[in-house]
Amino acid sequence: MAQFALWLSDIVAVSVLVFALYFPRHRRRDLVVAYLGVNIGVLAVASSLSAAGGAATGLGLGMALFGVLSIIRLRSTELDQHEVAYYFSALALGILGAWETEQEWRSATLMAVILAVLYVGDHPRLLRQHRRQVIVLDVAIPDHATLVAHLEHTLGSRVHSVSVQRLDLVNDTTVVDVRYRSTPGARPRPAAPPRVEATTPHTPAAVQP
Incomplete structure (x- = not known):
């Protein structure tokens, strides 16, 4: 019994x-x-x-x-x-x-x-602001500090940990595993456009007859 x-x-x-x-x-x-x-x-x-x-x-x-x-x-x-x-x-x-x-x-x-x-x-309210995502970036960033700054700008949140899963310099992409703390009310922002340095156009020399 x-x-x-x-x-x-x-x-x-x-x-x-x-x-x-x-x-x-x-x-x-x-x-x-x-x-x-x-x-x-x-x-x-x-x-x-x-x-x-x-x-x-x-x-x-x-x-x-x-x-x-x-x-x-x-x-x-x-x-x-x-x-x-x-x-x-x-x-x-x-x-x-x-x-x-x-x-x-x-x-x-x-x-x-x-x-x-x-x-x-496993309660949804326990540590709900701490999140994890696998993100594919359309730019290759080998420098860790620059990568963290880029992710924080894109996510609009503080990044705690970043693990690079793949860095493709040929196709200019980076796959990262990100752990971050989301800020209430914050929205993801578009990635900052790449800096392009201005160059002076080359004027061909005149050809003497």
């Missing part, structure tokens, strides 16, 4: 995780299926191993978790860090729901702690 209560707690917790926290904030339907599948799969495997008991329980559970983490790591589709955090949370909820213990309240409390941490850590 106690184990059934933990299973029910896990189902409720993963439903809150997916349908109350993740999907309303990020709207990726494909990961809804992934999180539910990981949670229920780990719950089923861990419950079977826990019920079997013996020295092989820990080894079998470790191998199962290693397999799940390998699948997450080797996915062809790139995942953001917050999506990886939801993966681990769904996995942890499944383990807590399957682990046989005489203190069910502890597992239920840990489930609530996981949900609370994700609610706060």
Whole structure:
């Protein structure tokens, strides 16, 4: 009966995780299926191993978790860090729901702690002015200080970190990963036009007949 209560707690917790926290904030339907599948799969495997008991329980559970983490790591589709955090949370909820213990309240409390941490850590209002973008500039800027000044002028915000991913001197482009703090009410400004130095037109010398 106690184990059934933990299973029910896990189902409720993963439903809150997916349908109350993740999907309303990020709207990726494909990961809804992934999180539910990981949670229920780990719950089923861990419950079977826990019920079997013996020295092989820990080894079998470790191998199962290693397999799940390998699948997450080797996915062809790139995942953001917050999506990886939801993966681990769904996995942890499944383990807590399957682990046989005489203190069910502890597992239920840990489930609530996981949900609370994700609610706060992934809240849209938490550090919402700090942003990250990958930007393609239509000019090649090899100098770091000049690059930062150019980005701050374009974004209208203070740049905290810049990582150059590609510098193409042939096609005159720069691809950068920018982390910056947006200013409320500020709007991106057009890039400053390149400076062109005035030159004196060359007058050909007169040809003597």
